[in-house]
Amino acid sequence: MKPSAFDYECPTDLNAVLAMLGDTETETSILAGGQSLVPMMNYRLAAPERLVDINRLPDLDYIREDAGFVAIGALARHGEIKASELVGRHFPMMSEAYDWIAHAAVRNRGTLCGNLCHADPASEMPALMQVLDATLVVAKATGTREVTAQDFFVGTYETVLESDEMLTEVRIPIPEAGTGWGFEEVAMRKGDYAWCTVVATLRVVEGRIAAPRIAVSGVGDAAIRLGAQEETLAGAEPTSAVFEEIAAAAAAAVNPPNVEHISADYRRDLLRSLLPRVLSAAASRVAA
Numbered sequence: 050m051k052p053s054a055f056d057y058e059c060p061t062d063l064n065a066v067l068a069m070l071g072d073t074e075t076e077t078s079i080l081a082g083g084q085s086l087v088p089m090m091n092y093r094l095a096a097p098e099r100l101v102d103i104n105r106l107p108d109l110d111y112i113r114e115d116a117g118f119v120a121i122g123a124l125a126r127h128g129e130i131k132a133s134e135l136v137g138r139h140f141p142m143m144s145e146a147y148d149w150i151a152h153a154a155v156r157n158r159g160t161l162c163g164n165l166c167h168a169d170p171a172s173e174m175p176a177l178m179q180v181l182d183a184t185l186v187v188a189k190a191t192g193t194r195e196v197t198a199q200d201f202f203v204g205t206y207e208t209v210l211e212s213d214e215m216l217t218e219v220r221i222p223i224p225e226a227g228t229g230w231g232f233e234e235v236a237m238r239k240g241d242y243a244w245c246t247v248v249a250t251l252r253v254v255e256g257r258i259a260a261p262r263i264a265v266s267g268v269g270d271a272a273i274r275l276g277a278q279e280e281t282l283a284g285a286e287p288t289s290a291v292f293e294e295i296a297a298a299a300a301a302a303v304n305p306p307n308v309e310h311i312s313a314d315y316r317r318d319l320l321r322s323l324l325p326r327v328l329s330a331a332a333s334r335v336a337a
């Protein structure tokens with residue numbers, strides 16, 4: 050398949066990109082790594098009139114530590130983030146998750162920001178960014194705003210981004226010392242989109258769970274936090290009985306897609322099996 054005809058612009062200035070996005074006469078899409086957008090265009094699932102290629106913008110390809118957070122720019126590629134010592138040191142969960150995300154060729158071009166804006170419900174990073182409490186910096190011609198990762202995802206391929214806005218940076222707070230984490234996924238093969246991804250962080254204070262955060266993808270129309278299960282977990286003892294109970298409640302609470310090769314019930318079973326493993330791993334990683 051070939052995409053429908055489109056105009057192509059490749060500005061070297063962020064203001065020019067934002068001006069084009071603000072021009073409501075022409076339906077415009079940003080082209081970052083092209084690893085999701087171009088297949089969508091080839092299948093005619095997307096048909097923008099104009100592509101604005103952001104790959105020549107200066108100063109957006111960075112991963113750097115700032116005051117208490119790591120900032121990742123719009124042109125930082127999955128491959129660079131996967132290989133980043135800074136990311137591996139502060140967010141080992143991200144490095145582990147990247148083993149499951151696409152293949153080297155795709156990761157060499159695809160960007161974290163493009164991945165979040167694409168908002169595939171089976172994508173891993175939207176769940177991780179919610180558990181890690183990331184803030185997304187969004188720019189338009191008239192100014193910038195910040196959106197929490199938790200508020201960013203609306204539904205399948207849908208975010209709160211307006212058509213005149215661009216995601217310029219993701220800020221991920223450096224977790225408090227003693228925070229444990231867990232990540233588990235089941236997919237057809239490593240590199241395929243998830244059937245079920247489960248991620249969590251927590252601390253253990255005087256034998257009780259504190260500040261639990263759990264997110265899932267692949268089991269709904271967007272990656273979500275499991276707020277009710279987090280509330281139950283807070284203050285509980287980190288035992289397998291508690292983890293099993295939380296997992297059963299989580300499996301009953303989600304509303305997975307029911308598609309031919311993988312049923313909603315099977316995805317619920319995956320969540321019920323993976324969540325106790327994730328919580329046990331997180332508890333065992335808590336620094337003494």
Ligand SMILES: Cc1cc2nc3c(=O)[nH]c(=O)nc-3n(C[C@H](O)[C@H](O)[C@H](O)COP(=O)(O)OP(=O)(O)OC[C@H]3O[C@@H](n4cnc5c(N)ncnc54)[C@H](O)[C@@H]3O)c2cc1C
Pocket residue numbers: 078079080081082083084085086087088123149150151152155158159160161162163164165166167169171172173174210214215216217240241242243
């Ligand atoms: C074979 C294959 C396997 C894959 N497997 C996985 C997987 O297992 N898990 C997974 O999560 N992903 C997977 N992907 C998708 C991959 O992660 C993409 O890189 C990612 O989803 C999109 O990033 P991109 O930079 O390529 O964005 P693009 O494809 O360029 O853009 C995607 C969308 O986001 C918009 N956009 C891009 N950047 C911005 C921005 N800065 N601000 C506003 N809007 C923006 C675009 O307009 C478009 O609508 C796979 C892709 C392929 C081809």
